[in-house]
Amino acid sequence: xxxxxxxxxxxxxxxxxxxxxxxxxxxxxxxxxxxxxxxxxxxxxxxxxxxxxxxxxxxxxxxxxxxxxxxxxxxxxxxxxxxxxxxxxxxxxxxxxxxxxxxxxxxxxxxxxxxxxxxxxxxxxxxxxxxxxxxxxxxxxxxxxxxxxxxxxxxxxxxxxxxxxxxxxxxxxxxxxxxxxxxxxxxxxxxxxxxxxxxxxxxxxxxxxxxxxxxxxxxxxxxxxxxxxxxxxxxxxxxxxxxxxxxxxxxxxxxxxxxxxxxxxxxxxxxxxxxxxxxxxxxxxxxxxxxxxxxxxxxxxxxxxxxxxxxxxxxxxxxxxxxxxxxxxxxxxxxxxxxxxxxxxxxxxxxxxxxxxxxxxxxxxxxxxxxxxxxxxxxxxxxxxxxxxxxxxxxxxxxxx
Amino acid sequence: xxxxxxxxxxxxxxxxxxxxxxxxxxxxxxxxxxxxxxxxxxxxxxxxxxxxxxxxxxxxxxxxxxxxxxxxxxxxxxxxxxxxxxxxxxxxxxxxxxxxxxxxxxxxxxxxxxxxxxxxxxxxxxxxxxxxxxxxxxxxxxxxxxxxxxxxxxxxxxxxxxxxxxxxxxxxxxxxxxxxxxxxxxxxxxxxxxxxxxxxxxxxxxxxxxxxxxxxxxxxxxxxxxxxxxxxxxxxxxxxxxxxxxxxxxxxxxxxxxxxxxxxxxxxxxxxxxxxxxxxxxxxxxxxxxxxxxxxxxxxxxxxxxxxx
Numbered sequence: 163x164x165x166x167x168x169x170x171x172x173x174x175x176x177x178x179x180x181x182x183x184x185x186x187x188x189x190x191x192x193x194x195x196x197x198x199x200x201x202x203x204x205x206x207x208x209x210x211x212x213x214x215x216x217x218x219x220x221x222x223x224x225x226x227x228x229x230x231x232x233x234x235x236x237x238x239x240x241x242x243x244x245x246x247x248x249x250x251x252x253x254x255x256x257x258x259x260x261x262x263x264x265x266x267x268x269x270x271x272x273x274x275x276x277x278x279x280x281x282x283x284x285x286x287x288x289x290x291x292x293x294x295x296x297x298x299x300x301x302x303x304x305x306x307x308x309x310x311x312x313x314x315x316x317x318x319x320x321x322x323x324x325x326x327x328x329x330x331x332x333x334x335x336x337x338x339x340x341x342x343x344x345x346x347x348x349x350x351x352x353x354x355x356x357x358x359x360x361x362x363x364x365x366x367x368x369x370x371x372x373x374x375x376x377x378x379x380x381x382x383x384x385x386x387x388x389x390x391x392x393x394x395x396x397x398x399x400x401x402x403x404x405x406x407x408x409x410x411x412x413x414x415x416x417x418x419x420x421x422x423x424x425x426x427x428x429x430x431x432x433x434x435x436x437x438x439x440x441x442x443x444x445x446x447x448x449x450x451x452x453x454x455x456x457x458x459x460x461x462x463x464x465x466x467x468x469x470x471x472x473x474x475x476x477x478x479x480x481x482x483x484x485x486x487x488x489x490x491x492x493x494x495x496x497x498x499x500x501x502x503x504x505x506x507x508x509x510x511x512x513x514x515x516x517x518x519x520x521x522x523x524x525x526x527x528x529x530x531x532x533x534x535x536x537x538x539x540x541x542x543x544x545x546x547x548x549x550x551x552x553x554x555x556x557x558x559x560x561x562x563x
Numbered sequence: 564x565x566x567x568x569x570x571x572x573x574x575x576x577x578x579x580x581x582x583x584x585x586x587x588x589x590x591x592x593x594x595x596x597x598x599x600x601x602x603x604x605x606x607x608x609x610x611x612x613x614x615x616x617x618x619x620x621x622x623x624x625x626x627x628x629x630x631x632x633x634x635x636x637x638x639x640x641x642x643x644x645x646x647x648x649x650x651x652x653x654x655x656x657x658x659x660x661x662x663x664x665x666x667x668x669x670x671x672x673x674x675x676x677x678x679x680x681x682x683x684x685x686x687x688x689x690x691x692x693x694x695x696x697x698x699x700x701x702x703x704x705x706x707x708x709x710x711x712x713x714x715x716x717x718x719x720x721x722x723x724x725x726x727x728x729x730x731x732x733x734x735x736x737x738x739x740x741x742x743x744x745x746x747x748x749x750x751x752x753x754x755x756x757x758x759x760x761x762x763x764x765x766x767x768x769x770x771x772x773x774x775x776x777x778x779x780x781x782x783x784x785x786x787x788x789x790x791x792x793x794x795x796x797x798x799x800x801x802x803x804x805x806x807x808x809x810x811x812x813x814x815x816x817x818x819x820x821x822x823x824x825x826x827x828x829x830x831x832x833x834x835x836x837x838x839x840x841x842x843x844x845x846x847x848x849x850x851x852x853x854x855x856x857x858x859x860x861x862x863x864x865x866x867x868x869x870x871x872x
Contacts, residue, residue, distance in 0.1 A: 185653035188646060214653045216645060219685030223642035226635060226682065230646025233633050234608060235660075236653050238646070256635045362608045362631035363651060363660050372634035373623035 164342035164409060171302035171334040174341055175241065175267045175327075176201030178309045180211045181349030182265075183356070185236035188216035188227035190246060193279045194331035195269035198241035221246035225253035232262040233371050235361030237313070239264060243331060244271035244285045251289065257324055258293030259387055260371055263316030264324040266294070267309055270432070271331040272518040280519020281331040283431060287484035287493045293387060295325040295394050296461040298431040300417075302339045305329035307411055308458075310344070313353040314401045320393040328460075330433040332519070344409065352408055391462045398459050415464035417456040418471050420446060424453030426534040427475040427508070429468070429498060431457050434481060434515075434522050441527040452531050457494070465501035472498075473507040477534040480512045491555040509537050515558035526559050568759040571599050575629075577607070582627035583619040587793025589756065589783025589800070590616045590698040594669060596760050597696050597779070598630070600767035606630065606664045608651065610644040612674030613637035615705040616698065638678040641686035641695065644668035648691040665771050666693040672713035673703045676739045687746040687776045694770045697739070698783035708788040712737040716859065717852045718840045720788070725843040730852060735859055740780045744814050748776040752813040754822070755782035755800040762811055762822055769815070782809045790839025802834040807864040812871060821871040828864075831857045 169177070176198050179187060189199035199215070206215045216231075218224045224240045231238040242250065247268060257264055273284040286296060295315060299305035305327065312325035329335055344352070360369045375383060395415060402413040417435070420442050421427060428438050435456040445452045455471045457464070472478050482492025490496075495512035502510065513530055516522045533556075536544040551557070577598040584591045594616070601607055607630040611617040617634045620627040635643050644666050654660040670679055675697040683695060702720050703709040710723035716735045719725040723732035740753045750773040752766035763781065770777035782803055786793045803809040804823055808831060811823035832853060835841040844852040 185657070186646065186649050188649075212656065214649050216649050216689065218642060218645075219681060219688070222639060223645075223682050223685055226639035226642035227646035227649070229635050230610065230633065230643040231650040231653075232646075233635075234647040234650035234654070236650035238650070252636060253639070260635070362633060362647060363654055363664060364631070365606070365660065365662050368629070368631045370621055370626040370628055370632040372617075372632075373621045373626070374618040375623050379623050 164344055166340060166342055168338050169302065169341050170197070170336050170338050171305045171329050172197035172269065172336065173201055174302050174306035174343070175309055176205070177343060178306050178349060179239060180205050181344065181346035182239070182310065182313055182353050183237060183350050184213045184239050185356070186214050186216065186228070186231035186238040187240065188218050188224045188231070188238065189240045189242070190218050190221045190224050192221065192243045192246040194271055194335045195241045195243040195246070195267065197335070198267055198269070221249040222253060225250040225257060228264050229253060229257045229260065229262060232257070232264050233260065233362055235358055235363045237356035239266065241267040241269065243269045245274050247285045247289055248273055251292065254289055254292035254294055256372070259383070261322040261387065261390065262324060263322055265309065265312040265316055266324070266326045268326045268328040269331045269335045270328050278518040281333050282517045282519065283483040284485070284517070286326065286328050287486065289326065290461055290493060293323065293391065294461065295323055295391070295459070297325065297327050297458055298460055299327065299329040299334065300433055300435040300456060302329070302334045302337070303341050303411070304413070305334055306341060306343070307405065307409065307413065310349055310352065311401045311405050314404070315394060315398055317356060318397045318401075321390050321397050323390045323394060328432070333433040342409070348408065352405070394462050395459070395464060413458060414467075415459045416467050416471060417458060419454040419456065421453035421455060421471050423451055425451045425476045425538065426531055427453045427455055427472050427478045428481060428527070428530060429455045429457065429472065429478060429494065430481045431460060431483065431494060434483070437522055437524060438527050441524045441531070444524070445528070445531060450531070463497050463501070465497070468498065468501045469505055469507070473502070473505055475508040477509045477511070477537045479530045479534055480510060482512055482514050483516045485514055485517060495555070510554060511537065512555045513558045514556070520559055530558065566761045566764055571764060574599060574603055577601065577629040579627045579629060583622065584615065585786060585793070587786035587791070587796045588615070589700060589781070589785065589796060590671070592756055593696060593698040593781045593783045596756070596763045597667065597694070597767045600764055600771050601665060606662050608633070608647050608664050608666050610634070610640050610647060610668040612640040612668075612670035612679055614671040614674055616669055616671065618705065637674055639682045640668040640670045640674055640679055641683035644693045644695070645686040645689060645691045648693050666691070667771070668693060668695045670695070670697055671704065672697060672699045672701060672711050673705070676713040676737055677711050684746065687743065687748050687778070690775055692774055692776070694777045694779065696779045696781060698781050700783050700785035700788060701736070702785070702788045704785045704788045713739065716856060717844055719843060720840065730849065731843065738863070743778045747817065748778065749773045750777040750813070750815055752778070753780045753809070754811050755803055755809055756797055757801060757804060757811070757823070766813055766822070769813070788840065791837050795837055799834070799837060802829065802837070805829045806831050806834040806860065808834050808860050810864060810867045812867055819870040821867065831860050
């Protein structure tokens with residue numbers, strides 16, 4: 163059974179890395195994920211793991227080395243944040259299209275510029291179309307659990323798609339929480355050994371990877387890749403069930419909190435779910451019918467599960483921690499609109515919040531629920547709000563002076 | 564054992580015919596000659612940077628590579644082969660791979676001197692056991708003959724065109740071999756295609772079988788970019804060596820050795836003349852260009868002679 167400890171999210175990830183039977187870790191430091199390769203290289207230096215660590219000279223090389231290692235037949239992983247993830251951008255596509263089931267601990271941070279080291283989802287959202295599965299964690303425990311499950315999800319023969327396990331920079335990567343750990347043996351047994359079907363160092367059968375793909379082939383290859391992403395939905399649930407049997411902790415594609423009879427619902431990714439749950443407890447105590455949907459699997463997007471969870475509500479606030487610069491709201495809002503396409507359902511309002519580490523306090527979440535109440539009632543103050551903040555695309559806690 | 568071309572040629576080919584590289588191109592010769600240095604029982608894991616070589620030898624669903632091969636991008640052959648080599652050590656240690664593998668990366672001058680330079684430098688510094696082979700054709704040929712930092716001064720390329728005001732490329736060729744030597748790796752060699760390929764073969768053998776990083780810079784002309792007759796490939800390479808434009812040497816554990824010294828050092832015009840990219844240098848008013856080119860060749864040659872003493 164699990165061992166309880168007090169750890170930061172980064173240290174928890176490094177500990178998971180040690181148990182995952184990885185052959186190769188290649189990483190380059192960047193705040194706030196830096197501690198992960200630091201802790202890990204200490205384990206290597208102390209002989210606590212026989213995984214080989216490549217201290218590369220950039221994140222582009224980190225992802226390139228992981229691709230080389232995984233293609234060669236090794237289980238490889240990395241950790242990064244922000245500009246590091248952006249520097250990997252090209253290689254994220256390449257790795258995913260080669261169907262290499264790598265994993266990454268992504269500690270989310272604002273993407274420069276202006277430069278800012280604090281949390282938002284600008285970095286991870288920039289990678290949402292790269293063909294990587296993305297799981298988002300509410301707290302350090304979930305970050306640790308998601309990262310372990312990532313190996314099994316990625317390597318599933320129906321999936322063969324790399325997985326990014328995201329957690330919020332500083333908020334969960336550096337805050338120390340009570341966490342329940344699995345032993346290296348338990349993690350190792352859970353993830354098993356990497357047994358690829360095709361790899362460079364296969365002595366029985368050689369392979370060539372990364373061809374020039376002419377117009378006669380690329381579309382079919384992309385379709386096959388998309389199929390792997392679609393197949394990931396049931397696999398994420400299956401792996402979560404296996405993980406629950408080991409750890410006693412249950413995870414779904416989404417987590418619904420007090421949504422059963424909720425008239426007003428918040429949809430969030432990551433650590434803000436924790437803050438929102440506390441607000442919901444307080445408002446429920448006053449008899450308000452409020453609830454929360456936390457998206458755990460953002461890529462693939464569990465559209466059916468999300469639609470089912472929010473369609474009976476009257477008003478829904480979608481919380482976007484990345485300004486997609488589309489002029490019509492954030493990326494999560496777009497996905498929710500697709501999920502609700504043709505289903506009618508509640509009034510949807512997008513909130514841009516927490517950019518560059520802007521504090522997200524309970525009163526901010528309460529204010530969003532108040533806005534939703536106004537939207538439901540169609541009161542005069544809602545008209546005021548629309549006039550001031552727009553009908554569906556608003557900023558939360560923005561200084562306007 | 565003495566080098567016997569006939570014997571070497573009787574080894575099974577590891578880079579098959581039927582690829583789509585141009586006639587008269589140096590790159591496939593470089594690949595075939597380097598791979599011939601492998602003992603037949605040794606396996607190879609090969610990485611190539613994006614470029615003519617990769618696109619023309621591995622158009623889905625065909626490959627010319629008899630060994631396992633990976634292409635992932637343009638600027639990362641060093642990091643990629645570093646990942647492959649580390650995986651090899653990890654899997655070997657765990658008993659998952661039994662045989663001997665040699666890790667070899669190929670890149671053109673674009674992927675090596677320029678966009679892939681950081682990745683190469685990082686891999687050399689980290690000391691992976693691999694060979695990096697640069698087939699240097701002095702421009703970005705795959706995208707249509709644009710200048711690179713390896714392009715010779717005055718060469719007419721599609722982004723350093725010889726015009727009425729600008730006389731082709733303004734800068735001298737970067738000396739990448741020197742930069743690689745400064746990494747203090749166990750083996751560095753510069754060579755090209757000469758005679759019976761003895762020089763290239765011997766250097767490739769040392770590069771492949773010296774533990775740690777090794778680097779080979781192979782001048783590999785491009786008939787499209789250099790504008791020579793395809794049958795003149797070998798002639799041009801010999802002129803490059805005989806004019807001392809491309810000194811043939813190696814640096815083994817810091818020790819410099821000249822491996823070819825022309826009996827008579829030819830004037831640089833001999834090398835420039837058969838190449839259309841230097842045609843404008845032969846206009847009477849451009850005599851200064853030839854002189855400047857010769858001066859740079861002489862300077863570099865003297866430098867090599869000093870170091871090889």
